[in-house]
Amino acid sequence: MKKHGCRTWLGLLCDEADGKKTPRLRAHLPDCPPCRAMLASLKRTVAVLKSAPLGGKPTSSLKNALRRRLRRSSRLAVACL
């Protein structure tokens, strides 16, 4: 990655990190260790975000609370008819 042109590659680096084929960037990468390192770090960022078990599944008590609210909404809707 040349001193003057780093930022011009960022959009393509992000596309490549998404799995898109970017021929222009691919031709550039062999000659540019900083761009290769940047691509690797972007891929790792996405992988960490995807793999962190932040989501999980809704608990039974949460699902039950939702169903109670829906039953109340349903009764209200009927009462308003």
Add this chain to the structure above:
Amino acid sequence: MEERAVKLIERARNGDAAAFDTLIRSHQDAIYRMARHVCAAAPGEADDVFQDTFVTAFKKLKKFRGDSDLKTWLYRVASNLCLMRYRKKAARPEVPILDRPDDEGNLRPADFPDAAPAPEEAARRKELTDAVASALAELPVDFRLVLTLRDVEGLSAEETAKILKLTVPAVKSRLHRGRLFLRDRFQARFAPEPA
């Protein structure tokens, strides 16, 4: 949209609670996962967004025209709820426009652990989860939504743009800036102590 889904939606519109329950079960994990990422700092708020999404969907189901699939529509409902909730809470941190250049004007590579630690590394996994949650929580909600829909839910830039009513270039810009912000946060958290 699948014929089965169309029939379920039609039955739910006509007040069939069992049909709506089936629709909830089909999409509850995705909506909860999305809410947990966007409300990264406050699991209680994620629970509220989860419930409000389905209650709002139940009330507005008659307005659902079926020109997108139901999951996309639910993502939109949940996104709007998140935007309303967090835009009130101002305090937006500065998100780098692209990245901070180093002394030579180059983009800096980052160094932090690879994803998918071995199962026995429970503590390390928790550290990664905490790192993701706290880094996401520092971002404005607009960025959290784009990162969540694109990188966690795996939607395309076009689908994300449609859900958030943004242009595709705006989605890409937020995605790039958000990823760089997270990358810097992960690097700061996991960088080895200086010797």
